[in-house]
Amino acid sequence: MIFRPLLSAFVMLSVASYGAHPAFAHDDAEHKHEGAAHGATDTDGTPGKPADVKRTVRIEATDNAFNVKQIQVRAGETIKFIISNAGYATHEFAIASRKENEEHREMMRQMPNMVHHDPNVITIEPGETKELLWKFGKDRNVEFSCNIRNHAEQGMHGVFRVMQ
Ligand SMILES: [Cu+2]
Numbered sequence: 001m002i003f004r005p006l007l008s009a010f011v012m013l014s015v016a017s018y019g020a021h022p023a024f025a026h027d028d029a030e031h032k033h034e035g036a037a038h039g040a041t042d043t044d045g046t047p048g049k050p051a052d053v054k055r056t057v058r059i060e061a062t063d064n065a066f067n068v069k070q071i072q073v074r075a076g077e078t079i080k081f082i083i084s085n086a087g088y089a090t091h092e093f094a095i096a097s098r099k100e101n102e103e104h105r106e107m108m109r110q111m112p113n114m115v116h117h118d119p120n121v122i123t124i125e126p127g128e129t130k131e132l133l134w135k136f137g138k139d140r141n142v143e144f145s146c147n148i149r150n151h152a153e154q155g156m157h158g159v160f161r162v163m164q
Contacts, residue, residue, distance in 0.1 A: 044097045044142045047119040048133030052078035059144075061124060063087035064151040066144070069158045078135040085124040091156070092146045094121040095134050101157070105147045112149075121147075136162055 057079055060067040064087070073079060083093045094101060122130045136142065145157035 043137045043139035044100070045095065045120075045137045045139070046135050048078035048080070048135040050133065052135065053080045053133060054078065056080045056082060058082045058084070059093070061085045061087055061091040061093070061146065061156075063089050064091070064146065064154045064156045066093075066146075066156060066158055070161060071144075071158065072161045072163060073136050074163050075136055075138050078133060081132045081134065082129060083122065083124055083132065084129040085126050088126050089151075090123060090125050090148060091151065092121055092123050092148050093130075093132060093144060094118075094147055095132070095142065095144050095160075096120055097139060098141055098143050101143050101145050101147060101152070105145075105152060108147050108149075136160065138162070138164065140164075 055077065057068075057071060059081060061083060081093065085091050094104065096104065120132075120134070122132050124130050140162045142160040142162055143157055144160065145152045
């Protein structure tokens with residue numbers, strides 16, 4: 001795909017500079033649950049490297065939905081997601097196991113002003129377009145969702161079918 005937003009270089013750099021663990025990591029030590037959830041195996045994936053991207057998937061966020069419900073991927077495949085927010089509300093695009101996303105939503109209910117610096121989540125303001133690079137692991141049960149307020153509950157989520 002030729003489309004290339006101005007932000008892409010910056011986003012790729014910031015994604016690449018993160019550590020290898022994809023789980024939601026927050027500064028607050030009390031709420032750090034990355035280790036317990038996955039141990040040493042990152043079965044739902046890891047942040048993607050720009051050089052490994054072979055496929056681009058564009059997704060549009062509106063209030064409150066994504067225009068895609070299901071995406072087929074291959075285990076080990078690195079995909080560049082380009083997410084644009086055509087709505088009036090702020091949205092998130094988070095890739096994680098269902099369990100992690102549920103835990104994350106619970107955490108956001110308790111701390112609604114929580115700031116993210118997780119490699120598996122981007123926050124997209126209205127009118128913005130952002131990228132997330134993700135390398136899928138072996139886990140078949142991987143979700144994408146917006147964990148802001150009740151958006152996921154209203155249907156703002158979808159599933160990756162991970163082919164082995
Ligand atoms: Cu949302």
